[in-house]
Amino acid sequence: MDVVMLGGTDAGKTTYLSLMYRWLGEGVGGFSCRAADPYAHQTLTDTGRSVLAGTYPRKTTAPEVHDLVLRYQDQDVLPFRWRDHRGKALTETRASNADVGQLQEDLRAADGIMLFAEAPELLAAGQSRLVRSMTTAVVRALGEREGRRTPLVIALTKFDLVEGRGSSVMERLKEPFAGLAEQAGANPNVRGAFVPLVCGPRPSNVQIPALWLLNSGLISRAERAAADADEALRRGIAAAGQDTLLDRVLSWLDSSKSWRRISEEALEEARAEHARLQPLLTPADRLDGLLRNVDSF
Numbered sequence: 612m613d614v615v616m617l618g619g620t621d622a623g624k625t626t627y628l629s630l631m632y633r634w635l636g637e638g639v640g641g642f643s644c645r646a647a648d649p650y651a652h653q654t655l656t657d658t659g660r661s662v663l664a665g666t667y668p669r670k671t672t673a674p675e676v677h678d679l680v681l682r683y684q685d686q687d688v689l690p691f692r693w694r695d696h697r698g699k700a701l702t703e704t705r706a707s708n709a710d711v712g713q714l715q716e717d718l719r720a721a722d723g724i725m726l727f728a729e730a731p732e733l734l735a736a737g738q739s740r741l742v743r744s745m746t747t748a749v750v751r752a753l754g755e756r757e758g759r760r761t762p763l764v765i766a767l768t769k770f771d772l773v774e775g776r777g778s779s780v781m782e783r784l785k786e787p788f789a790g791l792a793e794q795a796g797a798n799p800n801v802r803g804a805f806v807p808l809v810c811g812p813r814p815s816n817v818q819i820p821a822l823w824l825l826n827s828g829l830i831s832r833a834e835r836a837a838a839d840a841d842e843a844l845r846r847g848i849a850a851a852g853q854d855t856l857l858d859r860v861l862s863w864l865d866s867s868k869s870w871r872r873i874s875e876e877a878l879e880e881a882r883a884e885h886a887r888l889q890p891l892l893t894p895a896d897r898l899d900g901l902l903r904n905v906d907s908f
Contacts (some may be wrong), residue, residue, distance in 0.1 A: 612690070612691035612692070612722040612723065612824075612825065612831075612832075612863050613691070613692045613694065613717075613720060613721050613723075613872050613873065614691060614693050614694065614722065614723040614724070614725065615690065615696060615717050615718055615720060615721040615723070615724050615725070615825055616628070616693065616694060616695045616696065616725045616727070617696045617714075617718075617724070617725070617726055617727065617745055617748075617749075617754050618726060618727025618728065618741075618745070618766075618768075619727070619728075619729070619774075620670050620725035621729065621742050622728065622768055622770040623729075623810050623898070624695055624725065624727050624767065625658075625668045625670075625675075625695070626662055626667055626811075626908070627667065627669075627670060627727070627766070627768070627803070627808065627817065627820075628655065628677070628695065629655050629658035629811050629819050629853070630659050630662055630663075630810050630814050630817045631644075631818065631820070631821050632644060632655040632656065632659055632679075633655070633656060633659030633660065633663070634653060634659075634808045634814070634818050635681075635818060635821065636656065636659075636805055639818045639822070640837065640897060640901050641683055641684050641894070641897060642681065642682065642683055642894070642897075642898070643682045643683075644679055644680065644682065644759050645680050645682060645868055646677060646678065646679050646680075647658075647678040647679065647680065647690075648677075649676065651677055651678075651691075651877060653662070653726050654794050654804065655677070659906060662810065662811065662814075663810055663812055663814075664690055664812065665706065665811075665812050667811075670795065674694065674695055674696055675694075675695040675901075676692060676694050676695070677692070677693045677695075678690070678691075678692050679692070679693055681780070681825050681828075681829075683781040683890075683897070684908065686890060687781070687892060688829065688890060688894050689825060689828050689829055689832060691722075691902040694713050694717060694721075705835060709804060710826075715748060715751070715752065718748060718749060718751075718752035719752045721752075721780055722759075722760075722761070722762075722763065722831070722856055723762045723763075723764075723765075723825075723827060723828065724752075724761065724762075724764070724826035725764040725766060725820055726749065726763075726764070726765050726766065727766045727768055728741075728745075728765065728767060728768065728787070728788075729769050730767040730768060730769050730772070730807065731768045731769055731772045731777055731830035732735075732772060733767070733784050733787055733888070734773065734780070734783055734784065737786065737787055738786075739787075740786035742788070743787075746757075746787075746788060746790060747882055748792040749763070749791060749842075750790070750791055750794050753795065753825050754794075756800070756885070756899045759800060759807070760802075760827055760830070760831050761801045761802070761827070762801075762802050762803075762804075762823055762824045762827035762828075763795055763801055763802070763803040763804070763828070764803070764804050764806055764823055764824060765788055765792075765803070765804070765805050765806070765821055766808045766867050767805065767806065767807045767808060767810075768782050768808045768810065768848050769809075769810075770807035770808055770815070771796045771809040771813075771815070779790075781788050781805070781807075781906070784805075784807075785805055785876065787793060788805075792908045795832055795908060796908045802823075802827060802907065803907060803908045804819075804820075804823050804905045804906060804907045804908070805906045805907075805908070806819050806820050806905065807825070810860065810872070819902070819905060820899055822844045822901060822902060823900070823905060826895065826898040826899065826902060828899065829833060829891055829894060829895045830895055831892055833888055833891040833892060833895055836885075836887045836888035836891065837884075837888055839880075840881045840884035840885045840888060841881075841886045843855055843877050843878070843880040843881035843884060844877070844878065844881040845872075846872045847864035847875075847876075847877035847878035847880075847881060848874075848875040850870050850873040850874035850877055851870070851871070852872040853870035854869070854870045854871040855875060856871075858870050858871070859871055859872075
């Protein structure tokens with residue numbers, strides 16, 4: 612699964628990633644997360660520990676990519692790649708055509724998209740140039756995805772700096788994304804969520820965006836495994852219908868595969884796909900329960 616994270620330099624993406632990794636590393640509802648690279652694991656863990664102690668990471672300008680694995684009850688269930696794109700590809704005049712093109716291609720290919728926007732800035736300025744550019748790019752990418760399942764998270768960062776917590780405040784924060792939410796809501800393949808985030812010594816909701824995105828990845832993987840199992844079973848049954856004693860003899864004489872052998876291989880493939888499917892069902896159901904109260908669209 613490939614996740615694209617997009618937002619401005621000050622939106623808190625690096626801080627979020629380190630806290631999310633630390634939070635999931637300790638386990639949430641049976642789920643945990645682990646980096647494939649030991650150095651990345653140590654860096655993310657140390658950064659998350661520093662944030663909890665009140666020290667924030669330095670701002671970064673280069674895109675980052677992390678290969679991670681979602682685990683459930685100490686079993687790997689979903690490998691995923693987390694890409695951090697910087698907002699300069701959408702807002703800076705110095706951004707090269709290659710940067711812009713790469714971002715758009717990554718958005719088209721992504722299995723999940725997460726947008727970051729600072730809540731206090733949204734209340735003060737509404738739809739900034741960056742927010743407008745991000746939403747335009749995502750709407751364009753969603754329109755080019757040809758029916759693929761896509762989870763989308765709009766993270767409202769620095770929510771602890773917002774005065775008031777009522778529904779009217781949330782409606783104002785959602786307003787700049789109204790067009791994107793409307794387009795996404797009309798697309799049956801897009802499942803979106805607004806998540807207020809606090810990334811600091813007292814974090815809040817840091818597990819929700821990642822689990823929202825990965826839940827869709829788990830469901831997609833389970834659906835592919837089920838479809839592959841059904842197709843292999845169909846081929847196995849069809850091949851069994853062609854099995855005759857004469858075909859077995861002729862196949863033996865010319866050292867070719869008999870219909871019986873073809874059927875056996877297809878049915879074995881179906882059994883293997885079903886075995887691959889079973890470990891995905893329980894964590895997918897568990898995630899649905901954990902995410903039941905998320906503000907979705």
